[in-house]
Amino acid sequence: MTAVNVYKQRPDKIEGQSPLHHAGLAELVGKGKSGAGVHLREKKLLGHLTLRGDAKDPAFAGGVHKALGVELPVALTLVANGSLSLQWLAPDEWLLIVPRGEEFATEKRLREALGNELHYAVVNVSGGQTLLELSGPKVREMLMKSTSYDVHPSNFPVGKAVGTHFAKTQLVIRHTAEETWELVVRRSFADYIWLWLQDASAEFGLAIEA
Amino acid sequence: MLHIFCPHCGELRSEEEFHAAGQAHIARPLDPNACTDEEWGDYLFFRDNPRGLHHELWLHAAGCRKYFNATRHTISYEILETYKIGEKPSVTEAGGSEKKPVAKGVTA
Numbered sequence: 550m551t552a553v554n555v556y557k558q559r560p561d562k563i564e565g566q567s568p569l570h571h572a573g574l575a576e577l578v579g580k581g582k583s584g585a586g587v588h589l590r591e592k593k594l595l596g597h598l599t600l601r602g603d604a605k606d607p608a609f610a611g612g613v614h615k616a617l618g619v620e621l622p623v624a625l626t627l628v629a630n631g632s633l634s635l636q637w638l639a640p641d642e643w644l645l646i647v648p649r650g651e652e653f654a655t656e657k658r659l660r661e662a663l664g665n666e667l668h669y670a671v672v673n674v675s676g677g678q679t680l681l682e683l684s685g686p687k688v689r690e691m692l693m694k695s696t697s698y699d700v701h702p703s704n705f706p707v708g709k710a711v712g713t714h715f716a717k718t719q720l721v722i723r724h725t726a727e728e729t730w731e732l733v734v735r736r737s738f739a740d741y742i743w744l745w746l747q748d749a750s751a752e753f754g755l756a757i758e759a
Numbered sequence: 760m761l762h763i764f765c766p767h768c769g770e771l772r773s774e775e776e777f778h779a780a781g782q783a784h785i786a787r788p789l790d791p792n793a794c795t796d797e798e799w800g801d802y803l804f805f806r807d808n809p810r811g812l813h814h815e816l817w818l819h820a821a822g823c824r825k826y827f828n829a830t831r832h833t834i835s836y837e838i839l840e841t842y843k844i845g846e847k848p849s850v851t852e853a854g855g856s857e858k859k860p861v862a863k864g865v866t867a
Contacts, residue, residue: 624769624823639823640767697773711768712822714775719821 555660557653558673567593568679568739577757586687586753589746592680592731596652598645599638600659602669609667616662617645617655627710627723636710636723644721644733646680677736681746684729687753692730694749696722716745761836766843767823776821782806783814783828809833812852817841 559565569591602609610621619630621643627636633655636644647655652673659671683691692700698713699705700722710723718741721733734742747755762771788794788802807813810833817829829841830850839850 624767639825697775712824714773714821 553660555656559650559652559675565594565676567591568734568736569593569743571740572743574757575759578759581756582754584754585750585756586685587683587691587746587750588685588756588758589750590682590684590758592682594649595675595680596647596649596655596673597675597678597680597733598647598652598656598659599672599674600635600643600645600670601641601672602663602667603641606667609663609669612663612667613659616658625709625711627708627725629725636721638712638721679734679736679739681732681734681742682725682729683732683746684726685753685756686728687750688728688730691746691749691753692722695745698722700724716742716749718742761838763817763829763838764841765819765822766827766841767819767825772819772822776819778818778820780816780818780826783816809852812839812850814848 574589574591600613602613604610604621613619613621613635617630617633617635619628619633619635622628622635622637624637624640627634629635632648634646636646638644645655652675656671656673663669689700696713696715698711705711705722705724707724707726710721712719712721715722715732718738720735720738720742723731723733725731732742761774763774763777764771765777785802785806788798791799794802813831813833815829815831816826818824818826827841827843828846828848830839830848831837832839840848842848
């Protein structure tokens with residue numbers, strides 16, 4: 550373990566609120582037209598950790614593999630191990646998403662595996678962003694309206710993840726399955742993106758899922 | 760709209776994802792205290808404004824958020840190559856002006 554002040558940042562007793570708490574997504578489940586082309590689900594209050602280090606250093610790459618059970622992904626890719634996912638953000642930066650409540654244990658496991666000598670950083674950024682899952686046959690068309698990045702499967706296969714411009718702001722688009730995409734949205738932009746997604750999905754039909 | 764090759768992401772991305780950050784290859788004096796005012800002023804404030812090839816610092820602001828260097832022609836705005844920080848440009852005014860293939864980062 551490092552001498553860094555590591556502590557549990559989310560107390561068990563206080564109920565967390567997702568950035569889209571005010572939108573009342575739970576009340577919208579099942580409403581709207583049937584046969585919607587876009588299904589939206591907020592994967593709220595997951596544990597988001599930013600991991601930084603030197604990927605070329607075998608001690609770092611090996612320590613991450615030991616702690617998480619996955620290899621560090623290469624540029625623009627995403628790897629998953631059960632409910633845990635690790636995504637390349639930059640040459641020395643990765644985004645680790647773990648189920649709710651596991652972030653502190655994961656951080657401790659990483660710090661134990663990486664030891665005292667290595668130069669690295671693990672930061673809990675769970676409160677700063679949220680994950681939106683979009684699925685359905687029309688999601689790709691909706692994304693095409695929203696971003697200048699090429700989301701055709703030939704350029705954006707499953708397992709790819711890019712940070713790019715989206716609806717005049719910036720976020721991360723992840724392609725997790727054939728018709729399933731995820732957006733990593735900053736907390737301060739969550740409301741704007743939610744409004745944008747409603748508008749952009751209107752012509753295809755939008756269904757909220759729990 | 761240009762397509763610029765980000766050497767970190769390894770693919771061509773839309774120009775709107777990038778920010779230009781001025782001239783590249785400006786080394787900070789190793790001993791600032793030993794500089795004359797003129798040398799320090801040159802380092803801080805004075806930049807080249809060439810007509811022709813220019814080596815520039817760019818930031819992939821919306822993508823990997825890392826800086827890289829680009830060699831750009833200031834008349835045609837053609838970006839002849841992009842390369843990581845710490846590497847030397849292969850396209851220079853002095854010579855070696857061999858144009859790189861499209862995949863290495865030229866205008867679309």
